[in-house]
Amino acid sequence: VTCPHFNPLDPSFQADxxxxxxxxxxxxxxxxxxxxDMWVVTxxxxxxxxxxxxxxxxxVGSLQANVALPPLVTAVLEESSLGPAVLMVxxxxxxxxxxxxxxxxxxxxxxIAQLEPQIRAITDELIDxxxxxxxxxxxxxxxxxxxxxxxCRLFGIPEEDFGLIxxxxxDFMELLGASGPEERLIEAAHGFVASQQYFxxxxxxxxxxxxxDLLTVMLPAELGGSAALxxxxxxxxxxxxxxxxxxxxxxxxxxxxxxxxxxxxxxxQLATQPELIPNAVEELLxxxxxxxxxxxxxxxxxxxxxxxxPAKARMFILYxxxxxxxxxxxxxxQLDITRPNAREHLAFARGIHTCLGAPLARLELRIAFExxxxxxxxxxxxxxxxxxxxxxxRGFETFPVAWDVDSSAA
Numbered sequence: 001v002t003c004p005h006f007n008p009l010d011p012s013f014q015a016d017x018x019x020x021x022x023x024x025x026x027x028x029x030x031x032x033x034x035x036x037d038m039w040v041v042t043x044x045x046x047x048x049x050x051x052x053x054x055x056x057x058x059x060v061g062s063l064q065a066n067v068a069l070p071p072l073v074t075a076v077l078e079e080s081s082l083g084p085a086v087l088m089v090x091x092x093x094x095x096x097x098x099x100x101x102x103x104x105x106x107x108x109x110x111x112i113a114q115l116e117p118q119i120r121a122i123t124d125e126l127i128d129x130x131x132x133x134x135x136x137x138x139x140x141x142x143x144x145x146x147x148x149x150x151x152c153r154l155f156g157i158p159e160e161d162f163g164l165i166x167x168x169x170x171d172f173m174e175l176l177g178a179s180g181p182e183e184r185l186i187e188a189a190h191g192f193v194a195s196q197q198y199f200x201x202x203x204x205x206x207x208x209x210x211x212x213d214l215l216t217v218m219l220p221a222e223l224g225g226s227a228a229l230x231x232x233x234x235x236x237x238x239x240x241x242x243x244x245x246x247x248x249x250x251x252x253x254x255x256x257x258x259x260x261x262x263x264x265x266x267x268x269q270l271a272t273q274p275e276l277i278p279n280a281v282e283e284l285l286x287x288x289x290x291x292x293x294x295x296x297x298x299x300x301x302x303x304x305x306x307x308x309x310p311a312k313a314r315m316f317i318l319y320x321x322x323x324x325x326x327x328x329x330x331x332x333x334q335l336d337i338t339r340p341n342a343r344e345h346l347a348f349a350r351g352i353h354t355c356l357g358a359p360l361a362r363l364e365l366r367i368a369f370e371x372x373x374x375x376x377x378x379x380x381x382x383x384x385x386x387x388x389x390x391x392x393x394r395g396f397e398t399f400p401v402a403w404d405v406d407s408s409a410a
Contacts, residue, residue, distance in 0.1 A: 064175075072182065148166060150364060283335060
């Protein structure tokens with residue numbers, strides 16, 4: 001079963017992938033993409049099965065969208081003193097459990113709850129900077145810096161370094177998408193190597209001065225810390241968590257607002273009934289998730305949705321298509337902030353690789369929507385935002401909005 005016209009980089013797909021997903025779920029729910037040499041999974045039940053059967057559908061070596069980076073790019077990456085990357089997202093049990101146990105201690109519900117006042121303060125400080133202007137581009141002015149500053153605080157990274165972190169995150173995502181022009185990929189590879197040096201220095205600094213932050217929790221035993229991680233594992237995973245920990249939430253803020261703008265009745269309902277926000281966050285994550293899907297590799301020949309997939313095949317597991325599966329979410333393309341099973345979405349994946357930062361993302365999104373709707377009356381789009389171009393991330397580059405400024409309060 002092949003589908004030659006499946007191309008996540010096609011402009012019409014980037015604009016709106018959901019009509020094609022519906023067609024794929026109906027006609028070829030599990031198919032082979034000759035363009036990318038991988039098998040694509042679109043239905044909820046099949047995606048859930050892949051996430052459960054980690055012995056058959058492995059994460060090892062799976063992270064990149066496009067296996068072959070150009071040789072000049074690989075040459076830059078090989079300059080790294082850390083050796084090949086070992087990421088939790090790219091590992092299976094027992095290596096995965098050993099690494100996950102370290103960071104589970106850090107991402108406790110208590111630690112996340114303690115961040116709430118800080119997240120509120122950062123949110124209000126950002127809104128203060130533009131509240132009287134009546135218009136803003138929410139990407140650079142809000143959606144990027146909010147989760148960015150929160151993640152810096154969590155890891156104990158100086159907030160003034162966030163500009164660097166953001167640039168390196170873009171580089172990391174560029175390498176994972178592996179579809180840009182070669183010059184850009186070479187530049188991104190240099191950025192990734194520079195980020196390794198930075199994080200390695202930050203971790204070594206914790207050896208001298210332990211603090212109440214995540215980098216101290218991740219300090220490897222060989223550097224006098226308590227973490228069952230090698231120095232290389234600690235460094236690579238810190239980079240991965242910092243990137244994943246803000247990039248995804250940034251896009252979820254704008255994706256969510258775009259859907260609320262398209263459903264003004266529900267936007268109004270949310271502004272007047274903030275108690276609906278936690279469930280609305282789940283529904284907004286379901287209807288337009290920022291990570292379209294991630295990858296797996298088969299360890300043996302496998303049967304999925306009535307299709308036989310060969311051993312050593314690369315697979316693209318589309319959370320975003322599963323989140324619109326009408327057999328699980330009736331009327332899936334309609335936003336319903338009161339949807340009873342919204343929380344069953346797969347935006348945070350499931351199983352051993354369930355997103356570590358899900359409680360943090362939920363808290364950030366809840367506070368972001370709450371404060372934006374409360375403080376920016378009649379919030380509305382000022383113009384069409386521009387979509388970002390990426391193989392497996394969905395979001396905006398620009399997101400211009402406007403609201404009513406109370407002239408008497410100025």
